[in-house]
Amino acid sequence: MTRRGTSSPSLDATAPVRAVSVREAADELHRRSVQAFGRSLHIRTVDTGSCGACEAELRLLSSPRYDLHRLGLFFAPAPRHADCLMVTGPGTFAMDHALMTTYEAMPDPKIVVAVGACPMGGVFGPDEYTHSDLSAQLPVDVYIPGCPPSPLALLQGLLLALDRSQARRHGQPELGA
Amino acid sequence: MTANRESELDRLLRELPGTVGPTSQAGVIRCNCGAAEMLAAVRSLVAVSGRLADMFAVPVAPSKDHSGSLQRVTVFALDRLGVYVQLSSPITDGATEAFTTVIPGAYLEECEIFELWGVVPEGGTPLNRVLLPPSRETSGPLRGSRHRARSAWAPTEVRAPQVVQGEAFEFPVGPVRGAAQESLYLGLVTTGEELLDAYLALFHKHRGIEHRLVGLAPEQALFLVERCEGQGAVGNALAFARAVEAAIGLAVSEPAARTRALALEMERLYNHVASVAAVCQATGLVVGQAAMEILLEDCLRLNATALGHRYLFNVVAVGGVQHGCDVAALEASLAGICDRFSDSLAALLATNSFVDRLENAGIVSAAQATRLGLVGPIARAAALDLDSRRDHPWNGHYLGLGVATEPDGDVLARLRVASKEVAETERLVRHWLRSSELLDISDMPGQPLGGPFETGPAEGLGWCESPRGEALAWVRVAGGRVGAARLRPASVRNWRAFDDALRARNVFTDVAIVEASFWLTVAGFAR
Numbered sequence: 001m002t003r004r005g006t007s008s009p010s011l012d013a014t015a016p017v018r019a020v021s022v023r024e025a026a027d028e029l030h031r032r033s034v035q036a037f038g039r040s041l042h043i044r045t046v047d048t049g050s051c052g053a054c055e056a057e058l059r060l061l062s063s064p065r066y067d068l069h070r071l072g073l074f075f076a077p078a079p080r081h082a083d084c085l086m087v088t089g090p091g092t093f094a095m096d097h098a099l100m101t102t103y104e105a106m107p108d109p110k111i112v113v114a115v116g117a118c119p120m121g122g123v124f125g126p127d128e129y130t131h132s133d134l135s136a137q138l139p140v141d142v143y144i145p146g147c148p149p150s151p152l153a154l155l156q157g158l159l160l161a162l163d164r165s166q167a168r169r170h171g172q173p174e175l176g177a
Numbered sequence: 178m179t180a181n182r183e184s185e186l187d188r189l190l191r192e193l194p195g196t197v198g199p200t201s202q203a204g205v206i207r208c209n210c211g212a213a214e215m216l217a218a219v220r221s222l223v224a225v226s227g228r229l230a231d232m233f234a235v236p237v238a239p240s241k242d243h244s245g246s247l248q249r250v251t252v253f254a255l256d257r258l259g260v261y262v263q264l265s266s267p268i269t270d271g272a273t274e275a276f277t278t279v280i281p282g283a284y285l286e287e288c289e290i291f292e293l294w295g296v297v298p299e300g301g302t303p304l305n306r307v308l309l310p311p312s313r314e315t316s317g318p319l320r321g322s323r324h325r326a327r328s329a330w331a332p333t334e335v336r337a338p339q340v341v342q343g344e345a346f347e348f349p350v351g352p353v354r355g356a357a358q359e360s361l362y363l364g365l366v367t368t369g370e371e372l373l374d375a376y377l378a379l380f381h382k383h384r385g386i387e388h389r390l391v392g393l394a395p396e397q398a399l400f401l402v403e404r405c406e407g408q409g410a411v412g413n414a415l416a417f418a419r420a421v422e423a424a425i426g427l428a429v430s431e432p433a434a435r436t437r438a439l440a441l442e443m444e445r446l447y448n449h450v451a452s453v454a455a456v457c458q459a460t461g462l463v464v465g466q467a468a469m470e471i472l473l474e475d476c477l478r479l480n481a482t483a484l485g486h487r488y489l490f491n492v493v494a495v496g497g498v499q500h501g502c503d504v505a506a507l508e509a510s511l512a513g514i515c516d517r518f519s520d521s522l523a524a525l526l527a528t529n530s531f532v533d534r535l536e537n538a539g540i541v542s543a544a545q546a547t548r549l550g551l552v553g554p555i556a557r558a559a560a561l562d563l564d565s566r567r568d569h570p571w572n573g574h575y576l577g578l579g580v581a582t583e584p585d586g587d588v589l590a591r592l593r594v595a596s597k598e599v600a601e602t603e604r605l606v607r608h609w610l611r612s613s614e615l616l617d618i619s620d621m622p623g624q625p626l627g628g629p630f631e632t633g634p635a636e637g638l639g640w641c642e643s644p645r646g647e648a649l650a651w652v653r654v655a656g657g658r659v660g661a662a663r664l665r666p667a668s669v670r671n672w673r674a675f676d677d678a679l680r681a682r683n684v685f686t687d688v689a690i691v692e693a694s695f696w697l698t699v700a701g702f703a704r
Contacts, residue, residue: 046353047360049382052700053407053488056451058357060477063470075356094310094381095360098352123404129385148407150487 025155029071032162040072041158044082044106046099049130050089053148054116058086060151073158079105084161087138088115090124091131103138111161114140115154117147186258189225193262194218202423204259204569205638210266216274218264219251223279227253228563229550230261230670231649232276232286234268234294235661247294249273250651250663252638256568261638263651268296275301282550285673308383308703344368348685352381359699367685375679375688379672382703390662395421395495395652398659402650403490406666406701408451411437411444412643413666413701414493416650419571419639421495424654426635431572433497438574439609440484440492440502441641442602447476448644448696449595449602450518455693456592457525460534468521475514482506508610515603522596535589539678539691542586549674553646553667555695558594559586566642575605588694643667645697668701 029041045058061068062075076082079102087099103112112134117123119134120143126132134140141164144157190206194214210218231252236245247268254261266273273290275298276283287298288307298304345368352360364376386405390398395418402417403410415437422429429437454469477487484492485500492500525531541551546559556563562582566575581597583590639650646667653660678691 043356044353045357047358047382049384049703050359050700051404051407051410052359052698053410055357055359056408056488060470060474062356063474064467065471065474077355089382090384092382092384094383095352098360098381102353118404123401124384124389127385127389129383147404147490148488 025152025159027071029068029073029155029159029162032159040074041084041162042074042076042082043084043086044076044079044102045086045088046095046102048087048089048095048099048119048134049092049124050116050118054088054118057148057151057154058088058115061154063151066151066155068155079103080107082106082110084111084113084158085138086113086115087119087134090118090121091134091137092129093131096137099137111141111164112138113157113161114143115157116149117145119143120145123147182258185225186255186260189221189255189258193221202637204571205261205263205423207263207265207636210264212266212269212273215249215251215264215266216276216279219253219276219279222253222255222262225255226257227255227262229276229280229282229286230254230647231651231663231665232283232290233651233663233665234290234296235653235663237267247296249290249296251276252649252651254565254569254647256563256565259569261569261640263638268294271295272297272299275299277301280550281548282670282673285669306378306380308380310380345373347376350688352378361699363688365679365685365688370684372679372683372685372688375676377672377676379699379702382699384704386704387662387664390659393659394657395654395659398662399493399495402664403493405664405704406668406698407488407490408448408698409444409643409645409648409666409668409701411440411489411493412641412645412648413650413664415441415641416639416643416648417652417662417664418493418495419641420637420650420652421639421654423637423639424635424652425637427496429497434572435574435609435612436498436502437493438572439507439606440489440498441643442606443476443480443484444489445644446514446599446602447473447480449599450476452595452693452696453518453522453525453592455696456535456588456690457531459689459693460531462525462528462531465521465525465528465531469518472514472518472521475510479506479510479514482510504610507606511603511606511610515599518599519596522592526592532589534687534690535592535694536587538588538683538687539694540585540587540681541674541678545674545677546586549677550670551646551674552670553643554591554594554598555671555674556646557581558583558590560584563647564642565640565647569640574609578605588690591694645701646671664704666698666701666704668697668699669704671695671697672702 047055085103085106114120114134121133124130124132131137142157142161144153146153193208194210194217196209234247234249237248238245249266249268251264252261273296275287285307287301288304290296291304292309345366348365348367350363350365352362360381362378365372366374386401389401399414403414405413450469450473454466454473457465457469480489481487483503483506492498541555541559543560546556546561552563560582562580564580567578567580579601581594583593636653641648648667649665651663675695679688
């Protein structure tokens with residue numbers, strides 16, 4: 001869902017994933033990626049203190065069941081080549097420097113996606129260890145709920161992020177604004 | 178326990194300095210020692226092959242602001258005798274006697290105690306940073322500082338500086354690494370190809386979970402305990418739940434206990450499959466990686482169908498389970514997954530180009546594993562015959578358990594151990610499915626927890642054999658709330674062998690392979 005409460009498709013992480021849904025969502029993602037960026041979408045991930053389950057689901061995006069490479073979706077080896085920053089975890093202070101350096105190194109236009117319940121402030125509250133909500137650090141385009149969000153939920157979150165990015169580029173009201 | 182073991186244990190307890198307390202918890206012996214007697218007690222336990230399982234400091238009395246006097250709790254596992262010995266001793270004048278002179282594997286715990294409580298181990302080796310970044314104060318930063326300005330210590334450096342001289346240089350990796358990898362900093366010291374040394378920093382993700390648990394009701398605490406290490410949720414939750422149950426004297430029904438054991442084996446299954454997939458990825462064997470990732474996804478979907486969550490969150494409850502098991506779904510899918518895993522692994526092990534990358538890579542010797550107190554598949558691959566399911570049983574679920582060991586201690590040995598453990602997991606689960614003593618999905622949760630408990634301060638120790646090895650949890654419950662807690666996932670014990678394994682005649686490209694074969698989580702360490 002977006003920060004402003006846009007309704008989103010069902011993101012139940014425990015629901016069985018239908019193969020046809022994966023294909024439809026993936027094809028749509030590819031189409032919108034090309035439309036928004038004129039090319040494939042490159043993603044950089046930063047873990048700011050997650051339990052590791054979100055990382056496990058993100059890695060599965062590249063597995064044969066989802067295989068996002070066929071759609072032109074790639075994990076970028078460096079922030080300089082990334083369009084999308086996917087952040088997991090509640091934002092530990094010890095990761096502040098690394099997170100901000102990564103964000104600043106990314107070229108514009110860039111989108112920020114908060115992955116899972118932690119960067120929504122849903123697991124750890126703000127205290128001496130963590131920021132809790134990612135929006136305290138970065139302008140978040142899309143929050144993907146789930147603990148952890150399933151690969152299909154991640155796909156749907158990326159679709160939403162592309163919508164917002166595209167709307168911003170064309171001066172249209174953003175989805176959910 | 179046989180008569181010989183009982184007499185040996187009696188003799189040990191008589192000779193142990195300090196006062197042996199009442200043994201209210203099966204499998205645990207509690208002993209109070211004076212600060213001056215501790216080193217002698219530690220020597221006594223090491224002399225009978227006692228293995229340091231954990232060491233930590235806690236306030237003597239519950240206090241929200243962490244003020245007041247402290248005590249050091251040291252837990253030894255006497256695997257041969259099937260008991261844990263818990264030694265408690267007061268900490269006076271902010272210092273303790275260092276144990277590293279007797280047990281080198283106590284080093285990380287002494288560093289942790291210093292960082293969290295400012296207690297200095299006297300007579301030990303210089304300390305390093307393990308939980309908090311170097312920019313953080315070193316004199317007991319947590320004591321009375323929970324409301325300190327949050328940005329006061331945010332570091333502007335992502336590594337712990339080391340001095341590297343001569344022709345060697347430090348090749349920095351992290352803390353932000355490749356696609357969806359957990360954050361850590363790895364300083365690889367090299368002259369070009371061969372690895373000479375490695376520095377590991379795991380403090381970036383520390384979330385202070387143990388301190389967050391204080392004041393929570395046990396069932397609330399369980400929510401955070403599961404999120405300490407997502408890919409070890411059942412193991413850590415089970416250890417914590419058992420600690421609480423031991424503290425408050427709560428019994429668990431047999432079907433609920435067996436359902437917990439089943440969830441733990443399902444966690445072991447998907448983790449071992451994931452570790453093999455990671456090794457294939459690290460070696461560049463894409464076909465093997467794809468085969469294992471398909472299996473991994475099938476395992477996770479089976480978890481969701483049979484137990485309600487892909488990573489098995491919300492299965493374990495204090496006093497029972499929160500979710501029954503879909504026996505029919507398990508029966509329909511488990512054998513197929515295990516057969517495909519077995520076939521794929523056999524094909525991998527028949528691929529010479531793959532096996533060549535694994536042999537003699539990342540060696541951990543039996544002597545190193547003993548010295549560092551390693552647990553789980555890494556220890557078993559180094560010929561240590563350890564498994565808390567067999568050595569510290571709390572019920573009859575694991576009768577006849579076959580513990581897989583390998584002699585070589587390299588990546589290949591760890592892969593073989595994973596393979597044998599998957600076969601044993603399948604055997605156990607199929608046996609339980611036949612026994613019909615599982616809580617079916619149509620059943621209500623075993624024993625819903627009523628609270629708050631009107632019990633006085635009581636302590637409990639919980640343990641289980643998680644996929645990465647023995648997981649421990651210690652808790653003090655007072656007035657129905659957690660008064661103090663300690664979580665010790667297997668990752669805490671095993672990361673300390675990673676830099677040793679890297680130094681063992683490896684080259685740059687072996688690093689990813691060794692890390693994949695260890696299959697540890699940073700989150701479990703930086704809890």
